[in-house]
Every structure is written in structure tokens, then in C-alpha cells.
Amino acid sequence: MRYVIAIIGLLLVIGGLVFVKGSQISMLMGMGEAMEQAGPPPEAVSTVPATAQTWEASLQAVGTVASVRGxxxxxxxxxxxxxxxxxxxxxxxxxxxxxxxDSRVERAQLAASQVTRDLAVTTARRTRELDAAGVEPQAQLDIDESALRQATAQIEVLRAQIARKxxxxxxxxxxxxxxxxxxxxxxxxxxxxxxxAVDGAYVDFELPQHQRRDLATGLRVRLSVEGAPELDDEGTIVAIEPSVDPSTRMVLVRALVATPQSALEPGMFVRVEVVLPEQRQVVSVPMTAVVHASYGDSVFVIDAPQEPQPGATGPPTGPDGAPIKLARQQFVQLGERRGDFVAVLDGVLAGEEVVVAGAFKLRNNAPVVVNNTEVLDAKLEPTPQNR
The missing domain is CATH 2.40.50.100 (RNA polymerase II/Efflux pump adaptor protein, barrel-sandwich hybrid domain)
Structure with a gap:
């Protein structure tokens, strides 16, 4: 009888343990299904709106500084x-x-030639007086005059030789x-x-042949040296090569920097921006918003908050109470860059909210929570400190 009671008690204990573990496993499975339905937790990102900006048209190139006179x-x-x-x-x-x-020999020869010329001057003057009196023949006068000219020329030769030294x-x-x-x-x-010469400098650069029609003498040129903003300067186009290089299909252009005592030195490598007269409207985003990949460039656009779950009083929110939104991956066609911005030719409209921090950890339709307490201060003309 005692054995039967012990066996029954052991079975009850085992049954209780099985019930408890089964309840825990069932609860964990339910939590997993709920988390699977809810999806991954939202990612914290920073956003800014895509902006419409007026950009002046320009042509970009690299050039070499040459001396105006050297x-x-x-x-x-x-x-x-x-x-x-x-x-x-x-x-x-x-x-x-x-x-x-050293010109001592030439100076001694010059002194001797001056003595010879003085004698030639005296002889020629005496001969002229005798010729005027009809005493001296004309031939002697011609000889003395020729000797004077020869002595004078010899002095000039020696002076030129001394000057060349x-x-x-x-x-x-x-x-x-x-x-x-x-x-x-x-x-x-x-x-x-x-x-x-220090009264200016030339900058020679090349542009593709299809941009030749946009060039004209007198256009303003901005010059910059990477890592040395104190060397930035401006110039104007003064010459355009009339022919295209048949091997590179490039046009050679020369700009003049007329700044006295310019810090640009011959041989320097500079970035050149030719400012064109027309302006255009572009939609731009900070370059940090662009995700580069082998299959194309894209940005993440923030859509409206998620729809509320059935039975919920409002849309889902993050831990800080901010509404959870969706990040939609949008492929874009990019244009030129200007400072911290890049022009978007297609894919994004002005005013759309794009992710500028945290885009690397997102996927299409990923839930996000926007936190703009610290947003990148993008500028068209940034001036970072060289540290």
C-alpha cells in the first residue's frame, strides 16, 4: 500500500511539472506568433524634407596652374x-x-677703342678743315670719316658685349x-x-567636346584647392582652343586669375567650376540620404503612420510614444552634386520626407520612428575645419 501511494504521488508531481512546462511553452509560442504578426521593432532614423532649390548652372573640371609669365x-x-x-x-x-x-678684358678693350675713336675724331676734323681749304683730297677725307665710323661702331660692339655679361x-x-x-x-x-610673375596666373583645364557650345570668353571661373580653402580664388576664361583634341575629344580652356599676389602657384592641381549664366530649379536631398548599391541608387521615403491594429485606439507607437511610420525604398536618378546636396532628377518630389541618418539599416516598408533631435546641417557651400 505504501508503494502505491508513493507511485501515485510521484505521478502527480510529474503531471504538475508537465502542465506547468506546457503552459510556459504555449505562452512562448503565443508570444512568438504575436511578434511575428507585429513584425520587427521600429528603427530610429532622422529625416529631412526634399527641397526645391535654384542652382546656377556650372561645368566641373580639374586644371593646372600655369604662370602668366615665367x-x-x-x-x-x-x-x-x-x-x-x-x-x-x-x-x-x-x-x-x-x-x-667678369668683363675686365672687354672693358680694357673698350678703353683702347675710346682712345682710337678720339684720335679718329681729331683726324677727321682736321681733314675736313683741309678739305674745305682745298688742300686735302676728297679720298683722304673719305678714309678718315670711315675710320671714325669704324671706331665708333667698335665701341658700341664692346659696350654690347659688356652689357651681355x-x-x-x-x-x-x-x-x-x-x-x-x-x-x-x-x-x-x-x-x-x-x-x-606674381601679378596673376593662368589655369589650364579641359572639358568634353559636347560642352564646347556652353563656353565663351569672359565666363566666371571658381577655383579651389582640396584641403586648402585659403587658396580659393576666381578668374575669367580668356582663351578657348579652336580645335578638339582628336585623341581625347576634349577642348582646352585657359582662365586668367588676375588677383595680385595670388596664392596659386604654377604647377598646382585645382578644381575648376565654370559658372554659366543660366539657372535651373532642382529637387535636392543631402548626400547622406542616398544608399548606393550595385543595382542602383535609392533613398528611403517616409510614408504615413501604420494603420491601427484591430481594437486599438490609435496607430502603433514606439517606446517614446512617437508614431511608427513606414520607410519606402525609392530608386532615384541623381544629377550633379553641390556642397552637401545632390540633385535628384527622378524619383523624389519636393516636400517628401527622406531618411538622412540610419538608412543603411532599413529595408523596403521597414517600420521606423523619426527622431530629429540631432539632424545633419547640410549646406550648399560647406566649410569644414581641417583637423
Whole structure:
């Protein structure tokens, strides 16, 4: 009898445990079905409306800065350097003496030629007086006059040779690195330094052939150097190559930056924006709203709040009480970029609310809760700090 009672008690305990576990499993299954029907929890995102903006038309390119006037200074004749009148990187005016070569031999020859000319002047004057008196024949007068002209010409030759040994700046500008030293023998044509004008700069760039019809001399050009906003400048188009390069199908364009003491230096790489006279209306969104993928670019547009569940008093809300909305994936066709914005040619209308933060974690018709406490401050002309 005692064994029977023990067995019955054990069965009751086991039955109770089975009932409890069954109830827990049933409850968990019910919660799973409810969560499956409710879907995943909403994602928190930030949004802004797509805006209609007026953008000036422009053409984008990259260019190279070239000097308005730039030469390599070199000597015309050989000689030994006896004087250097500049330092590397110095500013000079037109006519400043840069280098002087040894000209002692030429100066001695000049002194001798001046003595010869003085004698020729005296002889020619005496011969003229005798010729006027009818004493000296005309032939002797011609000889003396020719000797005078020859002595004068010889002086001019020597003066020119001496002047060629004094190397001067052909125009005002900034000198490069000095490549000569005192006492050095300088061959004809050997480089001394470079000289670049500082009263402006050229910027040469190329544009595709189909944009040739939009170009004209006098158009304004904006120039910028990546990472160095202090070098930004403006110029105007001064020349357009009349022919298209047959290998690249590009048109060469030259702009002039007339800013005195411009910070742009020859050889620099610059971004060029040619400002066209017309303007156009575009629908733009911040670039952070665009999701790039191999199958195309898209944005997530926020639709109306979800429909309330049967029996509910209102639409579903998130933990903070904000209504749960749906994010619809919309494929778009993008245009040019301007600052933090990109033009949307097709796919989004002005005023539609697009996701700008958190779009990477969304899918089509995903539930979202909008939290715009911290929204990206997108600008057409951003000026980020270089840190």
C-alpha cells in the first residue's frame, strides 16, 4: 500500500511539472506568433524634407596652374661669376641686376677703342678743315670719316658685349632657387634661376567636346584647392582652343586669375567650376540620404503612420510614444552634386520626407520612428575645419 501511494504521488508531481512546462511553452509560442504578426521593432532614423532649390548652372573640371609669365634665367655668353645680386625666392623688379660676369678684358678693350675713336675724331676734323681749304683730297677725307665710323661702331660692339655679361631681370616677379655661385665659370645658356610673375596666373583645364557650345570668353571661373580653402580664388576664361583634341575629344580652356599676389602657384592641381549664366530649379536631398548599391541608387521615403491594429485606439507607437511610420525604398536618378546636396532628377518630389541618418539599416516598408533631435546641417557651400 505504501508503494502505491508513493507511485501515485510521484505521478502527480510529474503531471504538475508537465502542465506547468506546457503552459510556459504555449505562452512562448503565443508570444512568438504575436511578434511575428507585429513584425520587427521600429528603427530610429532622422529625416529631412526634399527641397526645391535654384542652382546656377556650372561645368566641373580639374586644371593646372600655369604662370602668366615665367622664364628660366640664363647667360648669353660664357664667363666667370663675379657678382650675385639676388637670393633664392626674392622679389625683383624689371631691370634688377641678378648676376654679373667678369668683363675686365672687354672693358680694357673698350678703353683702347675710346682712345682710337678720339684720335679718329681729331683726324677727321682736321681733314675736313683741309678739305674745305682745298688742300686735302676728297679720298683722304673719305678714309678718315670711315675710320671714325669704324671706331665708333667698335665701341658700341664692346659696350654690347659688356652689357651681355650683366644679367638682369626681364620683368618683375619672384625668383626661384639660385643655381650659381661666386667664382663659378658659367657656360653660355647655363641655368641661373627661374623667374615667375606674381601679378596673376593662368589655369589650364579641359572639358568634353559636347560642352564646347556652353563656353565663351569672359565666363566666371571658381577655383579651389582640396584641403586648402585659403587658396580659393576666381578668374575669367580668356582663351578657348579652336580645335578638339582628336585623341581625347576634349577642348582646352585657359582662365586668367588676375588677383595680385595670388596664392596659386604654377604647377598646382585645382578644381575648376565654370559658372554659366543660366539657372535651373532642382529637387535636392543631402548626400547622406542616398544608399548606393550595385543595382542602383535609392533613398528611403517616409510614408504615413501604420494603420491601427484591430481594437486599438490609435496607430502603433514606439517606446517614446512617437508614431511608427513606414520607410519606402525609392530608386532615384541623381544629377550633379553641390556642397552637401545632390540633385535628384527622378524619383523624389519636393516636400517628401527622406531618411538622412540610419538608412543603411532599413529595408523596403521597414517600420521606423523619426527622431530629429540631432539632424545633419547640410549646406550648399560647406566649410569644414581641417583637423
Amino acid at each position: 622664364v628660366q634665367i640664363s647667360g648669353e655668353v660664357p664667363g666667370v661669376v663675379v657678382r650675385i645680386g639676388f637670393e633664392s625666392g626674392a622679389l625683383v623688379e624689371a631691370g634688377d641686376v641678378l648676376v654679373e660676369l 650683366v644679367i638682369r631681370a626681364p620683368f618683375a616677379g619672384r625668383l626661384g632657387i639660385r643655381e650659381v655661385n661666386l667664382g663659378q665659370y658659367l657656360n653660355a645658356g647655363a641655368a641661373i634661376t627661374t623667374l615667375e
